[in-house]
Amino acid sequence: MLFVSVSDGGLVGRCISSAVIDKDRLTQAMGVCGGWPPSTALPMFVLVCLVSNISVPPVAFMLSTQLNPMAEDNRLAPNCICQLKRSVTNILKDGRRVVVILDMEVVKSADEVAGKIGEPQPYVEGESSAHTAFLTITISYGLGGQKWTIRARVTNKSGIRTWSNSRGDGKLFSMEIVDESGEIRVTAFTQEVDKFYSIIETGKVFYISKGSLKIANKQYSSLKNDYEMTLNGESTIIPCEDTQDVPMVQCNFVSIADLQAREKDTILDVIGVCKSVSDVTRLNTKNNREVSKRTLNLMDQSGKLVEVTLWGEEAETFDGSGQPILAIKGAKLSDYGGRSLSASFSSTVMVNPDIPEAYKLRGWYDKEGHSMAGQSLTEARTGGGGGGNTNWKTLADIKTEHLGHGDKADYFSCIATIVYIRKENCLYQACPSQDCNKKVVDQQNGMFRCEKCDKEFPNFKYRLILSANIADYGDNQWVTCFQESAEAILGQNAAYLGQLKDSNEAAFEEIFQQANFHTFVFRNRVKLETYNDESRIKATVMEVKPVDHKEYSKRLIINIRKMASTQ
Incomplete structure (x- = not known):
């Protein structure tokens, strides 16, 4: 012994x-x-x-x-x-x-x-x-040295991500693997992407040998492991037919009610019943790349609801009919409009997973949960003047309620009118690279230099930054509007405005004049900032929508009735 x-x-x-x-x-x-x-x-x-x-x-x-x-x-x-x-x-x-x-x-x-x-x-x-x-240990066999082989199941496989910077171009993908001792994140770069990406399948078991270990970056992973693995030129991955005793995905689910106490940007696991789901929408990112988006609401036994955003292929393929059980491993928590979750690049999304938590949740929902409306942790953003749980404020409330004076920024929606827009310095010439919006420097030789990318380009792209004064019946406020919200206010895209500014100053001026005295629903972020020993509120417009007067009228009627009942 x-x-x-x-x-x-x-x-x-x-x-x-x-x-x-x-x-x-x-x-x-x-x-x-x-x-x-x-x-x-x-x-x-x-x-x-x-x-x-x-x-x-x-x-x-x-x-x-x-x-x-x-x-x-x-x-x-x-x-x-x-x-x-x-x-x-x-x-x-x-x-x-x-x-x-x-x-x-x-x-x-x-x-x-x-x-x-x-x-x-x-x-x-x-x-x-x-x-x-x-x-x-990390995953039971993998600590130290190179003479080891693990048998593990792939529980999540990301897509291939690419980058381009001053040091060159590259690509990577990551996966999460699990065996009976635990789980670990594995990342492959460039040559290893070409070598292994087509081999790896989610749910399959593989023999993996000779990877390198390093301290895990907890900002991007919810795995209960202090290490992560990187594949290298000596690494090998071989399919394994003997899958007995190799567990499936491991999750450490957090109750939806407990999301209130978690820090912003926390990566966590969540499971719930899909109470409602939106249609797929498509939007353009800052890099002018179109991406699919779908939002849905999850509820668990706590009776709380949270909005979850799916992206890309997950958004396209998700079927919310029949109110399925949805489990997400590695969702990112946001404090935008209360609490909300987003399935990120490295998240694992599972519909009706074959796990005990899913069966328990289904039994609860079919017995009693289906009759509950649930209380949402996320403010409704259906906008247009409607009610829901949106945090409606007036501009005067910024001062009276000291919005933005706390440790975190405050978010609110208001209906306000454009009073004035500063057109000076509203456009700048930006780097044309897909993943960069840095201002370029005109080299006066037909080339434009981006200091961030450390490259010169024969062209650039226009970007918008508007400074506008908006007002409602009680007060006014200077706000900053970036690309998407600025284009919504002006009704034109940045590329067209840039061309117009260079070719027809009068027409360019007219667009700004026409935007004045139009009323919108603004969703704003406010935070007290200090510059040169002077503190002041900085308000940034996160989203601009036209006013839905029918919904706005309904909200006003509800407010009037509430006020009348308290008299």
Whole structure:
């Protein structure tokens, strides 16, 4: 039998050592502790945490990710007796062996053992003095070295993303894989994209060898793993037909009601019933790329609703008929208009997934949830003057309610009229690259230089930034309008306005004059900013829509009735 000594004071990063003890001594030790639990056979492999200072052998034990709570809540403590139920052995690059613990039970707690058992002797093999650490592993086999192979299931595969900058062009894709010990994110760049992208299929199991590990960027991943893997020129990926015991996707679902307490931009997992869904819309990004978008509302047992945005192919293919269960792994949380979620580039979207949480949610919804209206955490943005949950304010409320003075920006909608637009410096010449809107410098030789891209171009594109004064019945406010909202106000695109400014100044002036005294629904972002020791509110228009007077009238009638009922 193999015993392991863990130095007192914690687990992670502590040195371990081992001692050999025979079965009779083990049985005697267990007798001191009260014997084996009923109906439990003597295990083939037992880990006993003992306090000692003996030398460290070339063997280390590691906890797989799902066993972390055993260390965090001190169930795994010095002097406790543990039974190993499942484990694997890995050989590191320097020849050391690591036993990866996949499943383990604390048979006797440290308090029950009440001290060290016997006098364990150090196990010495050669004169090795290598120190190993008790570590929390990545995915069970992949820590350190290059001589390893893992068998894991692909739970998510992204599309190929490209980039172009001063250092050159490139591309990448990422995937998430899972085995019985945990999950990890894997990224491939450039040559490895060409080599592996067509091989990888979501849901399939593969043998993966020789990747590089680095600290994970938690900003872009919800995986419970401190590391992520990068494929390199020596990496291999081979399809595996033996898929038994390889788990499916692992999710750590957050209740919709709990989204209120989470920080903006948090990456998390969520599951809910699709209560409603919009049609697909198409919009142009800042890079003039058309993308599909679809919004829907999810509700769970908390009775709360949240708006979720799907993009691209997910938006095109999603079918919300029959109010399906939708699970999203790696959704990004936004505070725009309350709380909302977006399925990002690396998210996994699952419709009616074959997981216990989905069946439980379906049972609840069919029994009682279907009759609930639900309370939305997201402000309605159907706009046009309508009601819903939109945060309607007047411009005077910016001052009276001190909007924008908190730690975060405030968002509100208002109906206001354009009073004046500054046309000076409203257009600028921007970099023509798809992913760049940086202002270019005219080289006076027919070329335009972008400092961000570190390139010169024979052309440019026009971008709009408007400074406008809007007013309602109570106050007025200067606002900044960027490309999309500026084009909506002026009724013309930036490219046409740029050409007109160069060729027909009078016609250019007329467009600005015609935009005055038009009324719109403005969705605004306000935040107190300080510049040159002077603090003032900066208001930015996020969206501009025409007024739906029918919906606006309904809202006014509702407000009048509310006011009348309080008199």
